[in-house]
Amino acid sequence: AQKITQTQPGMFVQEKEAVTLDCTYDTSDPSYGLFWYKQPSSGEMIFLIYQGSYDQQNATEGRYSLNFQKARKSANLVISASQLGDSAMYFCAMREGNRDDKIIFGKGTRLHILP
Amino acid sequence: DAGVIQSPRHEVTEMGQEVTLRCKPISGHDYLFWYRQTMMRGLELLIYFNNNVPIDDSGMPEDRFSAKMPNASFSTLKIQPSEPRDSAVYFCASRTTRQGTGELFFGEGSRLTVL
Numbered sequence: 001a002q003k004i005t006q007t008q009p010g011m012f013v014q015e016k017e018a019v020t021l022d023c024t025y026d027t028s029d030p031s032y033g034l035f036w037y038k039q040p041s042s043g044e045m046i047f048l049i050y051q052g053s054y055d056q057q058n059a060t061e062g063r064y065s066l067n068f069q070k071a072r073k074s075a076n077l078v079i080s081a082s083q084l085g086d087s088a089m090y091f092c093a094m095r096e097g098n099r100d101d102k103i104i105f106g107k108g109t110r111l112h113i114l115p
Numbered sequence: 116d117a118g119v120i121q122s123p124r125h126e127v128t129e130m131g132q133e134v135t136l137r138c139k140p141i142s143g144h145d146y147l148f149w150y151r152q153t154m155m156r157g158l159e160l161l162i163y164f165n166n167n168v169p170i171d172d173s174g175m176p177e178d179r180f181s182a183k184m185p186n187a188s189f190s191t192l193k194i195q196p197s198e199p200r201d202s203a204v205y206f207c208a209s210r211t212t213r214q215g216t217g218e219l220f221f222g223e224g225s226r227l228t229v230l
Contacts, residue, residue: 020219033217034217035216035219037219043204043223043224044221044223044224045206045208045219045221047218047219047220050216050217050218052216059141075148091157091158095217101146101165101170101212102163102170102171103148103159103160103163103210103219104160105150105157106157107157107200108157108158
């Protein structure tokens with residue numbers, strides 16, 4: 001069963017607009033962590049932001065913020081004031097806080113920023 | 116500090132040949148992960164190690180795939196014999212749970228093409 005779901009295979013957004021990339025997850029473990037990664041066309045994986053399941057506040061890192069809705073099991077990435085350089089593939093990932101500490105990824109969303 | 120180092124960056128081989136991919140994690144990291152990325156299946160977790168011990172290899176596609184971590188600074192992923200459907204980008208990533216958010220640090224990937 002897929003544990004990380006990213007429902008938007010692709011998105012087109014006008015430059016300077018805000019973007020929300022959806023991510024829902026499934027876990028029965030009360031302790032877990034959620035990550036977002038960016039993969040530009042060059043192929044490297046770039047860590048963007050992290051949210052722990054016990055964190056009281058939504059994580060923020062510069063123009064990136066994570067809209068964490070625990071009851072809905074949702075961890076959407078928000079990019080404010082999008083830039084052309086934000087065009088990339090974005091992956092949501094989850095670490096379940098059990099003994100194994102596995103980290104699994106969603107299928108990703110390809111974001112295109114239009115000038 | 117050097118990041119995760121993978122070799123080779125590109126490998127083209129013929130069906131039936133043995134392929135060995137190599138990874139040097141970041142010094143001091145206690146987890147090492149191998150992922151495979153394809154268009155169809157996204158980022159799949161193949162296997163991961165904790166303190167050089169394999170924890171979960173349930174993602175390894177079949178017996179043709181094997182992975183080892185003989186010491187804290189080196190891991191290999193071997194495919195024998197290789198098949199065209201093994202063509203993909205193989206990522207190695209490491210992380211530490213001792214500090215920070217425990218995010219994965221990825222290598223640049225090894226692009227494998229099996230003819």
